[in-house]
Amino acid sequence: MKSIAHKRSREVEAWLRKEVAEQKVRYRKIVQEQDALEPKRDKWIAEFLQRIQTRGVHVHFDQMRKVRPEEIPTKPKRKFRVVF
């Protein structure tokens, strides 16, 4: 039993509507901030793709394997999103 059925009061309904509206604002701000991070992220990704060829990619715990150059993925043309 995760929750017990009950009737919500008007006050609770109003509180929820307000909180949902504020969350939408927070979400939009996060998306904007993450979009602005893109140049840094591109650099971090380039460094990551380099490291996994030299030091390796983690497979399990301390087990790593080196990725071959032909395995390295290329960036697709579609818009790259990190927040969904």
Add this chain to the structure above:
Amino acid sequence: MARPHIEPFVDRDVPFKKLTLPGFPKGMQYKMLSLDPDNGACTMTVLFEPGYKQPPGMSYSEYELFIQSGSIQIGDKVWGPGSYFFVPAGVAIEQLTSSRGATALLFFNYGEPSWVESETDHPLAERQRFRAVNSYNDLQWSSTNFYPATAPGCMVKVLAFDERTQAFTFLYCMTPNFWQDNISYHDCAEEAYHIWGTSWMMQFGDLPTGGYFYRPPYINHGAFGCKLGTLALGRTDSRLYNHFHFNPWTSLEENKERAASRVQHWMPDLYKWINTHGHNHPVDFEFAHGHAHGDTAHHHGDGQVDHVHKRKKRRRR
């Protein structure tokens, strides 16, 4: 609709608000971290003002409370930083007070925050699932026991484990100079709050003290790094499996399809049975059927898992 993807969000950037919902006594403030628009389930940072006093009572939703600073008293026992409570829906707890104030994380997992004064449990309460522990003093760190596992230097203390969904709540830490060079996603939703320290993820950058995320399933995160160490509280809504890979640009759909393909190859017989079984409503003999409450996903041969059952009208005799 479930909770949206909130990542990253730092609660230090916003002020506390007074919680004025019916049933809750005066003296509790909150910062909303994430909220489910449908059922009202939410995660909040809360502040119990000095002198806070909450009479014995229960919530209609399962909830979890983790004390970050200060202390609270429940009944005659004082609980300081690191104290954790898992309180099933309808389980009544004794009077809660905080003479000098406290800050905490408060999770209402399946419904909006609710508080009803009561000295006895609700008839549907599952009292045996109640748990209270001081995680700093009474639990020890262990390596993650998932397979495949996170890199060495990430350790956990499991605070609560749901045997039905395999959801769990855990403290985790990253040692100074922790790093993990892969990308991960999970079949479960995951949320975490940084009690102390800053960690880094390739997608989102730094997450400092007071940083929080609520991440729905199948979203890429990692590589990971942490320079000076981090202490955090994490929670999942079901079983956590580390789907590791190294393609930074895969989409949500591609990740989900890969996970489904893995189920198909790891449990071929079960996969086939689930796909072809008529009612598509597998029953766990250890638990209630669940159909009456509409809490178990299923379809009637049409693939519409999100349908809602209308209540049947009873005929009067």
